[in-house]
Amino acid sequence: MSQPSSSVPAAPGHRLVFDRYGKAEVRLVHVDRSSPQHELRDLTVSTALRGDFGAAYTAGDNAAVLPTDSQKNAVYGLAREQGVGEPEDFAGVLARSLLQTSPAASAAEITVEEHGWSRIAAGGGRAADHAFTRAGAEVRTASLVAGRDGTAVLHGGLRDLVVLKTTGSEFSGFPRDRFTTLAETDERILATSVTATWRYRDGAHAQGLDFGALWTGVRAALVTTFAGHHSLALQQTLHAMATAVLDAHPEVEEVALVMPNKHHFLVDLSPFGLDNPNAVYVAADRPYGLIEGTVRRAGAAPDAG
Amino acid sequence: MSQPSSSVPAAPGHRLVFDRYGKAEVRLVHVDRSSPQHELRDLTVSTALRGDFGAAYTAGDNAAVLPTDSQKNAVYGLAREQGVGEPEDFAGVLARSLLQTSPAASAAEITVEEHGWSRIAAGGGRAADHAFTRAGAEVRTASLVAGRDGTAVLHGGLRDLVVLKTTGSEFSGFPRDRFTTLAETDERILATSVTATWRYRDGAHAQGLDFGALWTGVRAALVTTFAGHHSLALQQTLHAMATAVLDAHPEVEEVALVMPNKHHFLVDLSPFGLDNPNAVYVAADRPYGLIEGTVRRAGAAPDAG
Amino acid sequence: MSQPSSSVPAAPGHRLVFDRYGKAEVRLVHVDRSSPQHELRDLTVSTALRGDFGAAYTAGDNAAVLPTDSQKNAVYGLAREQGVGEPEDFAGVLARSLLQTSPAASAAEITVEEHGWSRIAAGGGRAADHAFTRAGAEVRTASLVAGRDGTAVLHGGLRDLVVLKTTGSEFSGFPRDRFTTLAETDERILATSVTATWRYRDGAHAQGLDFGALWTGVRAALVTTFAGHHSLALQQTLHAMATAVLDAHPEVEEVALVMPNKHHFLVDLSPFGLDNPNAVYVAADRPYGLIEGTVRRAGAAPDAG
């Protein structure tokens, strides 16, 4: 190839103020065959590095740039060497390795999504040893930002947890501006798709927490609170769910929830001479309300992640 | 079914040889509050009419064209009037109504997708009366082609049922052409996303079949056969699954399966000095094998749908 | 592996009445560097075989099953050996090869999707030699069903061609049933996403048709007819578009169109004391009307594909 390099000098007067690079969405399936009942982990892993990579941006100098292809290979190689346990733990394994093999990195950022599988019933009340169905669209998440200075910010989470209540939800007492036509209601369907992210306390990895049990516990707190809470606003339900997590799990310092209000509108059947006593609804796609909130335990530090 | 095509003389030399129109993806959620434990049905309904609609196509004459908006309204109105039971039954209600109110229609075609919901655990081993989580990405389907002449072709089905086995799957003995590099294997992950469509025998509606129980039974036959079958080819697994349905359910005359082979490839870890004894896989998105097959009960007629 | 084969004999009384298998969604990008201005083809190719493959289904006997992996390799190998021209021509190359290397196949079915790229402007009115932008979501399609007996059914097509008119569309004169509330209108937005499939006359490959020029011509006929046609119903617009293709291109024998009516509803602004003279619309996602029609040239045979 004869084209000359045209590596652009950083134009005078501009500064690179943020940079990050890595490999996204590495699909990893790990089978543990050490017992007759196989254990399956199905993960989508993303890695990223931050640090002293400016020369690649400004001059095309890759001397410090550990290839994203190598980062992908590390996911597979480390899965073999060290196994794949809980997503939070595997994120730790990856971050430590990347910080070691990329001296220019000041921090490694790992995100892991786990796709659940359920054992197929094998008859006689037993679960199949080797056969599974996908457990649904819901995804378990974990993220770790690990600094070379030893800091670590670890989050557990989930997304696409879709929940619905047929009663126990009101919305009234709101202000009315000139564009307000909404009627007050003391009976509506409440439905949302929960995205939850919770931060574990510092040192969670070193303390040997059981992140699998914690994830199950947090999810249960979210779901049962949604089910049992009489809602005056989706905001209130969100807050109750976050609070329930903090109350149940001292290992969690902060809970962030993003909850779209997936509207279910009563259909007006009066043109057809029919009533509609909260029976027939249209489920709307767009637009949707979008309610967000983060609740932090007293004394916990702000998120440094 | 003898449904005549509206073979309308069109522009000189051209003929309209197929026409169909309707409303697609009507989102209907129905809540039955008649007992303390609410029953929830979450459906996506599509309607279509065939018949003598050529004048609309060739001349913009809408005198025979029942608006698709009216078809949508019928979905909601009939849900209120007659309730929403099994998708197959609701399809029957809709088809009868549309044939009645659209005299030009020779046939009504209804498809219903049901999105499953599971009750949230309420504590003490009880299920919540009013709160649910989405049961996953899997969708139950039903379709009905009902002719004015009284014919009816009724299918049950499902799609996006994702299953995986960690062992019990081989692929060998295949021919090799000049483009063949694939190694034979007696141990691989087998994974697929099942789309199944099964035809019920004639008169299924009139016979009062319990389509909910049948759907559960067919799904169980598919899943347990997948789990228990030692696979020499995905083709063979498909055939065993279809056969199991026919064996278990005499009400079913024909089963069509479409099963992508969702490849899981062993990662070559040898460049890193590591072995890989069926432990670490990459789950590939594309391309995928696509295996299809339809199995019919002896003596059953071909599908006229 | 010690698990015994459990190859199921076709259960007495059931018959495999349809089977097909192949490789789906092979992603192929081909660069022709033979001139300073590079030519780019970006295709998604799917192959499938039909024929005497029953033994694989019923007994797991793969002796006749050319692996789908080999079919994928053929896509890449033949792209190198014979180049990639028009999708219709490349489909022909693939089908001939597969019929040759898979003696059990009675037919090869090839579908090709082409993703368009436009040259970036290089300044001075010139187009860049080597740099491109994706030309949009629209996809060009081609399909070929080639029988061992020499028959060939060839279709060109496109999908996701989204078009909209701000005027020149009416809908009135329709019948009203008890669920009809729709108002008649002589002014509405008409929008649709066109899926078009057209069959070329027999022997199209041998006649050396220029499928690239034909595709451009058919697309132009569809689009300009949509733009110029005063619409009394989307059905009528569909028919006019199909007819225009047949009128302009004698090589085309049949045109099938699937056109969702992507509703744009006028927003009722009267609660805010505002009029809405066809200015402000909500674009609805679901439900949508779905209008279908196929127009055939006089004397042309029905589709045997």
Place this chain on the structure above:
Amino acid sequence: MSQPSSSVPAAPGHRLVFDRYGKAEVRLVHVDRSSPQHELRDLTVSTALRGDFGAAYTAGDNAAVLPTDSQKNAVYGLAREQGVGEPEDFAGVLARSLLQTSPAASAAEITVEEHGWSRIAAGGGRAADHAFTRAGAEVRTASLVAGRDGTAVLHGGLRDLVVLKTTGSEFSGFPRDRFTTLAETDERILATSVTATWRYRDGAHAQGLDFGALWTGVRAALVTTFAGHHSLALQQTLHAMATAVLDAHPEVEEVALVMPNKHHFLVDLSPFGLDNPNAVYVAADRPYGLIEGTVRRAGAAPDAG
């Protein structure tokens, strides 16, 4: 911007440290019929409010919660009252209105996506007055965070701008760890899907900038730089693109780019006895490199948005 967080005392020991709510994905199509050639704007608008809404979260007290339904209505009503011009300007209209009608809000956050349409050619070199095709998957974006204190952070942007070069891209000189197998290359396809966000200088709204012309200019700077730049790393290309925007447009203070490296791998055809001189590639879906960077003009303040 000094927008105070509504740090509400919540459950004992927990604090609500972030809250925001609004309406997402309001679909608005506006037709300006004031001249024979209609002007079309197709937007997806999201609104959100921050401020003193803690009582809704902690106590279900909605006295301060302007319904998201009213926010949606404001989108449609204001589109009628004030017209829809450039997305950045319409965002300003919305933000001002929401701050006025929601006294509890300390800030309004508006995001607008514009879906482009191109006029259909009408023959004779003219463009159709009333008929359009969707201009592709690319989306123009704008976002505004407007504080009650008069601060305003305004961004323009785009996403899903997919570009590809068939030559002029190298990657070499990188470090190698034990997981590195990647070969160095001086010739590869470079492809990416650009997400760009650029911040306008303070007071951009008041200065009457022509945001339409600016958007076109920024896009052109991005695309032509991608096309003309000889790339030693995608990082370098990203930096050159951001720098070109700052050089060309003094109104822009900061450019953030997110650019996945959409890998195109040369297919190894040697098993088939074929060479592959940069002709046949597989376009991979996942994983992909993900390269990010933000470049700021000297003297510009950090983003307060």
